[in-house]
Amino acid sequence: MRFDVVSLFPDMFSVVSELGVTGRARKQGVWSIGLWNPRDFTHDAHRTVDDRPYGGGPGMVMLAEPLEDAVRAARAGRADGDSVPVVLMSPTGRRYNQALAEDMARGAGAILVCGRYEGVDQRFIDRCVTDEISMGDFVLSGGEIAALAIIDSVVRLLPGVLNDAESARQDSFNQALTGLLDSPHYTRPECHQGLSVPAELLSGHHSNIAAWRRRQSLALTAARRPDLILAAREAGLLSRADEEFLKGLGGGMA
Ligand SMILES: C[S@@+](CC[C@H](N)C(=O)[O-])C[C@H]1O[C@@H](n2cnc3c(N)ncnc32)[C@H](O)[C@@H]1O
Numbered sequence: 001m002r003f004d005v006v007s008l009f010p011d012m013f014s015v016v017s018e019l020g021v022t023g024r025a026r027k028q029g030v031w032s033i034g035l036w037n038p039r040d041f042t043h044d045a046h047r048t049v050d051d052r053p054y055g056g057g058p059g060m061v062m063l064a065e066p067l068e069d070a071v072r073a074a075r076a077g078r079a080d081g082d083s084v085p086v087v088l089m090s091p092t093g094r095r096y097n098q099a100l101a102e103d104m105a106r107g108a109g110a111i112l113v114c115g116r117y118e119g120v121d122q123r124f125i126d127r128c129v130t131d132e133i134s135m136g137d138f139v140l141s142g143g144e145i146a147a148l149a150i151i152d153s154v155v156r157l158l159p160g161v162l163n164d165a166e167s168a169r170q171d172s173f174n175q176a177l178t179g180l181l182d183s184p185h186y187t188r189p190e191c192h193q194g195l196s197v198p199a200e201l202l203s204g205h206h207s208n209i210a211a212w213r214r215r216q217s218l219a220l221t222a223a224r225r226p227d228l229i230l231a232a233r234e235a236g237l238l239s240r241a242d243e244e245f246l247k248g249l250g251g252g253m254a
Helices: 010-020 020-027 064-076 097-104 122-128 144-155 165-168 207-222 224-234 241-251
Strands: 001-005 032-036 085-093 109-113 131-134
Touching: 001 064, 010 020, 010 144, 020 032, 020 144, 032 241, 064 109, 085 144, 097 144, 109 144, 122 241, 131 144, 144 165, 207 224, 207 241
Parallel strands: 001 032, 001 109, 085 109, 085 131
Antiparallel strands: none
16 A cells, blocks of 8 residues: 655654654555655745635645646556555545445555645646545645545555554444444443443453444444434345334434
8 A cells, every 4th residue: 555645744744654654554565655745846936836826715725736746756656556545535536435445445546636725727636536525514724634544444444554444344334333333431440530431341241342332333323423323224234123122212313
């Protein structure tokens, strides 16, 4: 797995390349990163990467040429350079989610392009970009935080990255849990400020623990993300016991 990132702030990527599980995985050679600063692909003394928008209006727009040259250099450094996806971080793109992270984890990586200012010249998008991804309905100052989120969420799914492979399977949105939200977690001490760990988790009875977690997961999802319950039901992923439990909750989820 290799990510190439086109960014005016390449230093930001030490967060995934050096720290935590993603940093450890990179050092172990599970994935690699290439950083391409559009400023290194300019030809004027000021190393200009932006200019005023045609038609007027506030802010600046990133120039197409340094971005195209940076993407070309990134492609040239990859064995799959002709076919690798070129993904622009953009609030107007397709909404990112766990299913997309799982898709990307099955691939060989991508070139992630981080916009700044008011955005990038549309002709760069038309000529070079294969996908546009949004982190959600809010506007960031730049695409770097979006690209970091993609790299982190994809790399942690790669075989051997998490110490316990089971932990990613049990996370929220994972199809192993039929796409529901995760259940609550507890650790020591057994009693904290008068609040005890639920008895089921102390029972040592594996199937009771699994059933308790499943019910918690169903209740939390029904309360916070009923859309995920409907999607799991439509996909035929809820058992009869799940449906009975949801019926008992009321609130229109049955
Ligand atoms: C200030 S934003 C530009 C916003 C743009 N004028 C708009 O309203 O759609 C600068 C850059 O941040 C990145 N960005 C901002 N919000 C984002 C989001 N929700 N998801 C992904 N990237 C985002 C994009 O790369 C964008 O080009």
